[in-house]
Amino acid sequence: MSGQAAFALRGRNPDVLTCIANLSNDEVFTPPEFANRMLDTLAEAWAESRGGANLWADPNVRFLDPCTKSGVFLREITHRLVEGLKDDIPDLQARVNHILTRQVFGIGITRLTAMLARRSVYCSKHANGPHSICKAFSSEDGNIWFERVEHTWGETKCVYCDAPRAILERGEELENYAYAFIHTDDIRACMKEIFGGDMQFDVIIGNPPYQMKGGAGGSSDSSIYHLFVEQAMRLEPRYLCMVIPSRWMAGGRGMDEFRRTMLSSRKLIKLVDYPVSKEVFPNVAVEGGICFFLWSQFHNGPCDVTVVRGQEETTSSRQLDEFDVFVRDPRAVGILRKVLKAGEQSITDILTADTPFGIATNFDGFHDKRKAGDVALHYVRNGRRGIGFVPRNMIAKNTHLIDKWKVLAPEAHGGGHKMPSSVLGKPWLSPPPSVATQSFLAFWLENEDEAQSLESYYRTKFFRFLVSLRKLTQHALRSTYSWVPVQTWNRLWADEALYKKYGLTQEEIDYIEAVIRPMEANGGGDDA
Structure with missing residues (x-):
């Protein structure tokens, strides 16, 4: 992992974002170290496709976290841009103002996480407050937005996210988990309304909520992380990088079409898989493991797949759509081919x-x-x-x-x-x-x-x-x-x-x- 330059506008020892507890098993805070591994992967792909160009030295690249919780992605992106844009914008305050008003954007998943993200990024819960490191905002929200959005109810469920009406149709004093990013049919118009102009994001990155309580009926939960991925793809960023449960690779209720699209698109550059989720989130067990992926609308080829188990990492270049589900370990592929070649009844x-x-x-x-x-x-x-x-x-x-x-x-x-x-x-x-x-x-x-x-x-x-x-x-x-x-x-x-x-x-x-x-x-x- 690349070394991180000191951010002159803040000092933190220890990093508070390594200490906060998760809200729930569905809304998991991303550890800073893991967020930086994802950002390193992104920067490497950017450089490889642009003759070694430094992503963090480009003043025109625009980033979005559409499901920000702790603000860790936006904070670490800002950290890198402050260092990378030194030559282009020498004055520190002008540089920070530019980055936070023109390059870094977020959508909170709840009112609480939006305030937490602003505190992480702006060093103030109000973007235009006296303690904010940015001196160019006129609004309290800055570019980290949150407003309560209502579900669109069908007979028993929300038509966008399958939230159960019986559980989540409730008063404004309680959180209803209607995430703005996935509760719209026109995501481009939604981004324009939220941020006040035509928005084309070069990079979308984040760790979306994983499940909707009771969404599958009764006490069962339904997966919703794929809805964030699909919505982000509709914005056509250059790169999309997200942390999601690994269970999409071979199972999951309602995952068939999502899995088919992901495996056959040939747009995945990198897939990093942790079969044991505690290696990413020490205090949360996510059944089936955790992965992050890097997707590019301009990529058309094999994917570098890394499987991480403890200190062991194995990487191979793979075509992901050989089978209808993804086989995690490349050592298993040869065995499976021999078995299937026999052409026997299942x-x-x-x-x-x-x-x-x-x-x-x-x-x-x-x-x-x-x-x-x-x-x-x-x-x-x-x-x-x-x-x-x-x-x-x-x-x-x-x-x-x-x-x-x-x-x-x-x-x-x-x-x-x-x-x-x-x-x-x-x-x-x-x-x-x-x-x-x-x-x-x-x-x-x-x-x-x-x-x-x-x-x-x-x-x-x-x-x-x-x-x-x-x-x-x-x-x-x-x-x-x-x-x-x-x-x-x-x-x-x-x-x-x-x-x-x-x-x-x-x-x-x-x-x-x-x-x-x-x-x-x-x-x-x-x-x-």
């Missing part, structure tokens, strides 16, 4: 979707003793598995599978952060007649021997490795198993036979063995 053809028998996880209408006409119900309560009984005639979904042998796969397990990882919870052999709650997906087979064969396959490192390539969070839905091929169900499977069948090299075998934990049939490995 195991998803004998796997149910979510809520296989229409029974929710929290269903408690079962009884402990079997009655005439009952079927066994496999469930999970407080992390423990159990079997109850329900009348056959209450099952309305997948009734043709009640009398099949089944191998039940836990729908949720872990988060993929540990290395080596078990990836999946232990399977559960389910003889007929039986069903299961939403806690499981169900593979179905014709008899007990076939079920035992599939169960042995499920426990192999090979099987769980292929699942891991599509599983970034704790949830393993049906699509997560798409790359696992069907085998013949006339034997008990072991990794050695599978490695040989697909022609894996010793190096590839060693890689799988290193990243996947054993799962023994006698109770070894992780519990579900």
Whole structure:
């Protein structure tokens, strides 16, 4: 990381922005060190595309953080510009006035964060106050804007962000989380109205809110970070750089189109992925990890992908759209190619979707003793598995599978952060007649021997490795198993036979063995 010149207009030791607590797991403050890594990446790309030009020495470049919280990006950009523009604008006060009125812009996500950002950037909560380092503003907001915006309600949700009306249609004394940047159909007109003129931003950078509470219905949250990315792209900046959860790469409700666009656009210059989010945000756990990307409307080619695990960084130049999801580790790509080349049927053809028998996880209408006409119900309560009984005639979904042998796969397990990882919870052999709650997906087979064969396959490192390539969070839905091929169900499977069948090299075998934990049939490995 490049060294930072001292900012003559402020002194901070320690940096207060390394000390403040996050507002929530959805609105995470970016550590200054991480923000500077992103700015270094941006500056390197700028120089490479412009014959070594210094981004921070250009008085005409315009920056926007459309979701500013602590103001760290704007502060560090200002810091760099103050040093870089010394020769072009020698007078310090004139230089600061120019930078803060002409080059650095932000939109607060709440009233509180807007004030915090102004304090970070202007050294005053009022841009035109006596303590402000800028002496050219006439308004209190300066170029860090916030005004309350209302949701546009449909019947139950906001049409822009899926905010639940029942939760967030409330009085002005409470924050409603209607973020201005994504609550408009005409973002250019919105920027003109906010900042008072036609605005063309060269660089858009930030760390958007990740989720909308209750946006997916009930207690579930919906992702909204992609809405900020898509809106920023509509402004056509030269560069776009944002911190977002890594789960977009292979999953996430409503992420299919966003993922397809990101992977196929060929506009990503750099993607830096942290599978363990605490390496970026020490006090916040973001399921599936965290990444930042650098996008350019002028780029058309491969992307440099860096995966960071502790002190280990691996970088490779990749075409991102070889598969429908992004495979994080390039070492896995060769293995996957060999498996897919065989052209075999996917195991998803004998796997149910979510809520296989229409029974929710929290269903408690079962009884402990079997009655005439009952079927066994496999469930999970407080992390423990159990079997109850329900009348056959209450099952309305997948009734043709009640009398099949089944191998039940836990729908949720872990988060993929540990290395080596078990990836999946232990399977559960389910003889007929039986069903299961939403806690499981169900593979179905014709008899007990076939079920035992599939169960042995499920426990192999090979099987769980292929699942891991599509599983970034704790949830393993049906699509997560798409790359696992069907085998013949006339034997008990072991990794050695599978490695040989697909022609894996010793190096590839060693890689799988290193990243996947054993799962023994006698109770070894992780519990579900």
